[in-house]
Each structure stands twice: as structure tokens, then as C-alpha cells.
Amino acid sequence: MPDVPEVLTAPLVVEFPFTRSLGPVRSAFLTGLRERTVLGVRTGDGRVVVPPTEYDPVTAEELRELVEVGSGGTVTTWAWNPAPRRGQPLTTPFAWVLVRLDGADTALLHALDATGPDAVRTGMRVRVRWAAARTGAITDIACFVPDDGPAGEDLPAAHGGEFTDPVTLLTAPARLDYTYAPGRAQSRYLQELSAHRIVGERCPSCRKVYVPPRGACPTCGVATDTQVEVGPRGTVTTFCIVNIKARNLDIEVPYVYAHIALDGADLALHARIGGIPYDRVRMGLRVEPVWSGDGRFPDHYRPTGEPDADYDSYKELV
């Protein structure tokens, strides 16, 4: 067993470009924000829920009776955030607040722009600061600001919830940044690969050689513990023809993606086949790696020119 390899890491960005349907209640609420109007929904027992939900949080009864509440309200609890983080409503220190708007019986989470924690207390009066550009999103409320004004009267007020050009979808892009670390077995594999060696690992119990190794034998549930160089030649065990171009992938379609049993390996890996027309690829075709420009991994596999392998020689690996 070689020494524990240097820990490899690489940046990994995951983005979630979700588009969500709003439904009647959320559509009215978020469209209302665009029009500087805050709506709530009335429950069967007369309470007003803001932000409004389609179903009663206690009874699960369907709710549709919209009402207008104030854009001023009272802080019910708060927390001072000295170091705002990416995506949060303000870039300078602020207070997170739950605000019960005038006419509402529940509280809404948002940010309060205040000079410091000494300027914030539970029970203080605040009002909405509207965003300059509003699209029908919770961020149409830029934040709350302290407000000395009295509580709004005659609230909640009846409201049909109807607006021209209502928003019906919410596009909520999100991005998370990670540092990916593949662990011991895959680090060993990647380091060998950059020297043009394809090195699998053997299970001490069933003796199977896995490539790429993942650190454990899925049959025996024990760590693979011996490095075994395999290939570089192998046999196509099965394949498919890809006819749809993947985004961000500069490969002309159609092309072939195949399972390849490298010589000496007990599990097929998968890779693209090149150097042969797509309709000439077949089970049993003998192939070898073609290394990428920077030489760190096989870009694809191409025919070796050897006679095809007998089905019996790879049938256990299909």
C-alpha cells in the first residue's frame, strides 16, 4: 500500500435555477409587493396570516380570503447581524427581525436597517422600505426601517387580491460554493492517472479489482487495499449513441458512450468512444485511451485495431 496521498481538492459550484409556480395566494402577495401593497390571508377563526399561506397553519383548511395589512408594524423578536453574508438583504450590519404588520396576527421575517444593536428592541415600530426596482418577490421589501409613526388604523382592509399583470412564477437562482475532496482512494487514482497509469484497487476479501476505485468493495463492504495497474487497453461491453448535445460540452453528436472493461479490471468504467464512425462501434470492440491535452485523464477511447474480444471473455462485466 502506498503512503497516504496528498489530499486533492477542487472547487465545485452548484447552482439551482429553480422556477416555481406561485398559486393564487402567493401570486397575489408577491404581485402586491410589486405594487407596494402588503396582503395577508384570513383564517377560519378570523386571524390574519402574513405572509399569507394557501392553507391554515393549524387546521390545514384552505384559505383564500385576502386582506390588506399595513406597511408598518411591530418587532416581535430580533437578532443583530454584525457581519452580513452573501445574498442577505443588506451589506452593512443590520438586525434580523420578525415583524407583525399592522392588522396581522403573525410575523414576517426580514432585515431592519438600524445604526446598531442599541437602536433595536422588541416592540419597536418599523415600516417597510420598498426596493426601487420591484419584480414581485420578497426582496421587493428592501428592508424595514425604524419608524415613530402610530399603528395603522382600519386594518386589515378587504382586498380582492387582483392586480393587472400578476406574477405567477418565481425564479429563485441560488448558488452554493464547495471545495470537493475525493478522499484517499480516488486521490491515489487521480495522481496515477496524471502519470498515464490507470490504477484500480483490489478487494482483500473477494479479490475483485475496481476501477476507478471508490474506497470500498460494494459486495464485501470492506476497504479496497491493494493498488493494481489495469489496462490501458480494454473491451467495449455495451454502449449507447448520444444524439442530444449536452450544454457546455463541445462534442459533435451523434457520438458513442460506452462501458469499457479494462484488461485486468472486474468492473467496467464508462467513457466516450472516438476515432471510429459512431455506427461502427460494437460490443467486443477493443479500445485504448487517448489522453487529454493536459495529459491528466483519458479524453476518450479509440479502437486498437485488434480483433474483437469473444463475448465469453467479458459477459460477466456487461
Next chain:
Amino acid sequence: MREVAIVAFGQSAHVRDSAETSEVEMLMPVLHDVLDRTGLAARDIGFTCSGSCDYLAGRAFSFTMALDGVGAWPPISESHVEMDGAWALYEAWVKLLTGEADTALVYAYGKSSPGDLREVLTRQLDPYYVAPLWPDSVALAALQARALIDAKLTDERELAGIAARSRRDAQSNPHAQLRGALPAGVPLVAPLRTGDCPPIGDGAAAVVLAAGDTARRLTARPAWIRGLDHRIEAHSLGVRDLTDSPSTRLAAERAGAFERPVDTAELHAPFTSQEVVLRRALGLDAADGAVRINPSGGALAANPVMAAGLIRLGEAAARIHRGDSDRALAHATSGPCLQQNLVAVLEGE
């Protein structure tokens, strides 16, 4: 009803960053440890259930890779919850109650180190009204802490005391990430200071469940699950009374926790203020300090997300196995401000 017990518990060392091991490499020694304690081989296990979350490490279907460490081929009877492993234990417990299996392996793991956990956890929030504001997990817990202080149910001094007791108790827990005296620290999101918050880290845990005489055969003193229930609060934080946890109280009632006093409680309270909420909901303050709370150090000493709840059940069971407890309550939580809560009552014979 069938009797089911936790017969073995194992966990990894919990560390800030486990970059040198993959998830399965981190998990596998724990699985081997817990099986060794029972003398069972993976092939002897009737049902396997795990808990983990792909968002932590940013890798889709990461739990299928972790299954390699179980020896899942040829196919075993297996399931997974995208939740803390305590809920995987719940599923396995139900499976054993049906009589379809006599033993179950339950495991959970979480690697928080690849991402920014406070940011990652915002993605579990209401996507319409809350997630676009990116309120991080500490901020939401701080809103709850402020509500408790305003209601005069606690103060910063009591919270600091909970932090100190937890890390002091963790000195005898070789798996803990934070041990011994720590400064209260600076306000992270006031009123919560760094000392009120759990460490961020990576770790894994596993338990073996067994039914009836199988349990008696596998260990000298099984930790019998006398009751197990989980309940949830309303989704919106602004609808809830953040100073209370009615879902915990209801789960405890359904699990039979109030029928007789417990001597030990392992509470999954990642933030000091949440222990205050849980002790009140569970009536643990009324018992003149007779209940030993979080002798392991709790989540304030090690909080591997997705495993920390299962560890509470495991730690409570281990005390029964050792004869240090006769009747213990174990609690697990999920979501912001104790959104969802699970309570188990464990007893020795």
C-alpha cells in the same frame, strides 16, 4: 407489540475537516465497529436504513456511494431518508415492528466541511418568502434566543452556563470535537455568541437495532425502545411561538416520556438557547436537577449535521448498555429553531 432495542452504537471522531477521507471512507470504520460489537456480519442484517443530505457536500445521490461501505451487492433490503439518521432509525424501528426483519443497521453521516454550512442550510427554508433572504442558521437561532430572553425564560448568563457544562462533560467523550473550557466568545449573531453555537464538523454514527430475544442474545443489556414519535411545527417562523416546542411535548407524550421520570436526557440542542426550550417542553426542569442532561456534551460538543440526532439516541442507549442509566429520553431535531422533533424513551431491563 414487538419489543425492539438498540443493541450497539458506534461513532467516528468528529472533526472540523475530513478532506483526507471520502464519505464512505469516513463511514466504513464506524459500520465495522458497530457490527463487531454485536458479532453480526453485514449479511446477517435484515434491514439497513441511512440518513444524510446531498446539499452538505454538494453531491447528488452521495448516499449511494456510502452504501458501498455496507456491502450492498447483491441487493440488500435498504432505505434512505434525506434527514438526520434519527428518522432513519424511526423507519427501521417500524420495519422491525412489522416483523419483516429481526435486525437493522442504521447509520448517518455528514460532511459539512466542503461547503459553507450556514449558507447551505438556508436552502431548506421556504423558497418563496424566506430562502431569497438567505437567513443563516445562526441568525434564525438568535431570533429564538432573543424571544426567550425577552420572555425572561433565560438570560445570557444561563446560556453561557449551558455551553460550559456541555464542553466540560465532553472532556470524557473521546469523539467530541470541542472539549473543556471555552470562552463565551464574541456575538456571532447577537444575542448568540460563538460559545452558544455548535462546532461545524464532519462525522458519522451507526446503531444496530434488534427485536426480542435476538436483542437479548446480541448484548447483555439491550436499550429497549419503549416509545418513539416525531412531530413538526408550522412551517413559517412568524406563526410559531419560538419560546415553546409543542411538537417536542406532543412527541414525548406519545412516546410515553411523561409516564415515569427519566434519569438521563440526551437533547439535540445545537444552540444553548434551544436546550432551554426543550427542557421546558419536556418538563425536565421540574425534577429538582435529578435528570442528567447531555452527559456526552451534546451537539454543542459535536454536531455532525445529519448524524447528531442519531448520536443522541446512540449515546442514551450506550448509557443503558453500560448500566449508567435505567430510563433515558433521547431527542433529535431538524430544521430551523427546532422545526421538527423526535423523542424516544429507552429502558434497560
